[in-house]
Amino acid sequence: MSASLALTHLVPLAKEVDENKVTPGVLGFIVFAVMALAVWGLMKSMNRQLGRVDFTEETDPKTAASEPEPAGSAGSAGSGGKASPAKG
Secondary structure (H helix, E strand, C coil): CHHHHHHHHHHHHHHHCCCCCCCCHHHHHHHHHHHHHHHHHHHHHHHHHHHCCCCCCCCCHHHHHHCCCCCCCHHHCCCCCCCCCCCC
16 A cells, blocks of 8 residues: 555656656766776786687697598698698
């Protein structure tokens, strides 16, 4: 019963607000700025973490000796057994 009484008091207040002039205000700006700073900090941290990753893969001597290289591979085609990386 008290909820319906509260709604009857709030309805006239809602009618007074002009729908064309409603803006997010200072609170909306503060929330947006905090979210932007959080995303910036997360991206900076991710960049730092990815900088620490070593992308060179070392071959395991056991698997390299047991698995022969296929005959038609690009690595054995006349460049001394080493394939040069593609440029461009």
